Amino acid sequence: MQRILERGEIESTDHTRIPRVQLPDSSSVFVDRAARLRQLANDHTLAGYLNLMAHVADAQHKLLGTVHLTPVPTDRLERAQAHGMPPLQAVGWQRGAEWLEVLDGLLKHLLQVQPPLPDAAQQVVLGLRQAVATNPAGLEELADDLLAERDQNIDTAAAPFVMAALQVYWTAMAAHFEENHLPVVSPFGVCPVCASLPVASVVRVGGARDSCRYLCCSLCSTEWHLVRVTCSHCEDTESIAYHRIEDGHEGIKAESCDKCKTYRKIFYQEKDLHIEPVADDLGSLALDILMGDAGYMRASGNPLLWQDGAD
Ligand SMILES: [Zn+2]
Ligand SMILES: [Zn+2]
Incomplete structure (x- = not known):
């Protein structure tokens, strides 16, 4: 007599099951992006910008391994599981100050590239370095606005660099996240890990x-x-x-x-x-x-x- 399989057994025997998520591979994510940006920059009207962002991606790769991760508290994981919420939700997350160190490292990298950045970009980078030293609260505020997609009255020239540092911070966390800690069902339309778009x-x-x-x-x-x-x-x-x-x-x-x-x-x-x-x-x-x-x-x-x- 044929035995009826339990739901879990059906899933585990179905090797064609489509993987629901793919967590980032920290060895390649920013390397691949940098290479692609340089490839696209060839003969492109936005070559200058694409090359600048390629340098940003180089720095992101270099810095990704430097992020010291503190384990996600178990009660946070349990709450996320219970409510079907993304466990590393970006809005409202208590960021460690080390994301600012990542930002500073990224800016330092950009000031050392050869040939040097165009003047306008150089000025933005220098201004941001100054802000890291003298106005970290202002940068935290800008980071909060960017993560919440409040795009009114933000410093649009500084935003890509700040966002790049935040990407390093969250990509490091996501790369070390264990997929089995994700809730079974996640809200539609947002990242199941960090709830970003x-x-x-x-x-x-x-x-x-x-x-x-x-x-x-x-x-x-x-x-x-x-x-x-x-x-x-x-x-x-x-x-x-x-x-x-x-x-x-x-x-x-x-x-x-x-x-x-x-x-x-x-x-x-x-x-x-x-x-x-x-x-x-x-x-x-x-x-x-x-x-x-x-x-x-x-x-x-x-x-x-x-x-x-x-x-
Ligand atoms: Zn629609
Ligand atoms: Zn995400």
């Missing part, structure tokens, strides 16, 4: 994730699965359309939703193995202009490029 999504190739679409966290670099042809903002499946630049890169599209009138980019790794969500999003701003003209709003921004929301 995704920068874009990627359809992966190879292994258990082949042909599956993953949303990519703008802060902690975790990726999480979302069924394709679904609005990543409002979960609608009825009014989804895909747009791309005529004669542009085949692996870069915008997934729009007519229900909530937003879009996010979707990248297809089968068209380009080296595609990297943060870098390729910056490298395809022409698609954002096209989508804006078509009447769609970006569902969320790029962590390395900020515009004043008051504009």
